[in-house]
Amino acid sequence: MPEKGLFDIHCHIIPSVDDGADTREEAVRMLRMEYRQGVRKIIATPHFRRRMFETPLEQIKEQFEILKEDAAGVAGDLELYLGCEFHTNMEMVEMLRTGQITTMAGSRYVLTEFSGSSESSYIRERLYSLLSHGYRPIVAHVERYEAMRKNFSLAEEIADMGAFIQVNADSILGKDGFGAKRYCGKLLKAGLVHFAGSDCHGSSRRISRIGEAYDYVSRKVGKIYADRIFIENPQKILDNAKNRKGR
Numbered sequence: 001m002p003e004k005g006l007f008d009i010h011c012h013i014i015p016s017v018d019d020g021a022d023t024r025e026e027a028v029r030m031l032r033m034e035y036r037q038g039v040r041k042i043i044a045t046p047h048f049r050r051r052m053f054e055t056p057l058e059q060i061k062e063q064f065e066i067l068k069e070d071a072a073g074v075a076g077d078l079e080l081y082l083g084c085e086f087h088t089n090m091e092m093v094e095m096l097r098t099g100q101i102t103t104m105a106g107s108r109y110v111l112t113e114f115s116g117s118s119e120s121s122y123i124r125e126r127l128y129s130l131l132s133h134g135y136r137p138i139v140a141h142v143e144r145y146e147a148m149r150k151n152f153s154l155a156e157e158i159a160d161m162g163a164f165i166q167v168n169a170d171s172i173l174g175k176d177g178f179g180a181k182r183y184c185g186k187l188l189k190a191g192l193v194h195f196a197g198s199d200c201h202g203s204s205r206r207i208s209r210i211g212e213a214y215d216y217v218s219r220k221v222g223k224i225y226a227d228r229i230f231i232e233n234p235q236k237i238l239d240n241a242k243n244r245k246g247r
Contacts, residue, residue, distance in 0.1 A: 005040025007234035010197025037211035169213035
């Protein structure tokens with residue numbers, strides 16, 4: 001484990017707001033699991049997706065404040081921040097601008113999700129729209145998108161655009177199949193992974209393996225790179241949020 005605590009920037013740990021933790025007790029079990037994995041800072045990212053996950057933001061915030069109290073009971077150095085896994089739509093910039101949807105911890109970063117079948121042209125267009133309006137998209141679990149897997153250069157292209165790439169810890173470790181692990185390995189070797197997240201949904205299903213993934217990346221591509229994607233780049237999200245508040 002690293003000297004500094006790890007981040008989890010993608011998890012579904014707020015209870016009763018999406019398909020993640022269904023009770024407060026389950027959320028606390030997940031917090032403890034994250035802590036055992038070496039995680040000290042969590043950006044909770046409940047889903048927003050039209051006609052599937054549309055929990056009112058006020059309800060999410062209420063549940064989040066309760067979870068922050070529970071986190072303090074788990075450990076004094078466990079910090080929680082609010083984000084969102086925003087499934088793309090044509091109104092997303094306006095929804096972000098008007099505060100209908102939260103960015104990552106109040107920063108300009110947006111955890112951006114696509115459908116598995118999204119075409120490369122749509123991925124490019126939606127990312128360009130966010131970037132052109134001053135947002136910093138983090139493409140959630142890129143290993144799930146057929147367009148990305150079929151065309152490795154698309155990952156290079158969106159990184160050159162200024163977007164960031166996130167992969168799941170389970171995919172790094174091979175828990176989501178050999179194909180996902182191989183693709184993540186190629187991204188890591190090419191230096192194209194900017195963030196990792198657990199994408200955990202429970203304490204017994206889709207669990208957090210952030211610490212295990214950090215150790216794996218340290219062995220395979222080096223501790224410097226592991227620190228970058230599990231600690232340093234996530235810290236930039238919080239720094240950006242702090243700078244925005246200071247204006």
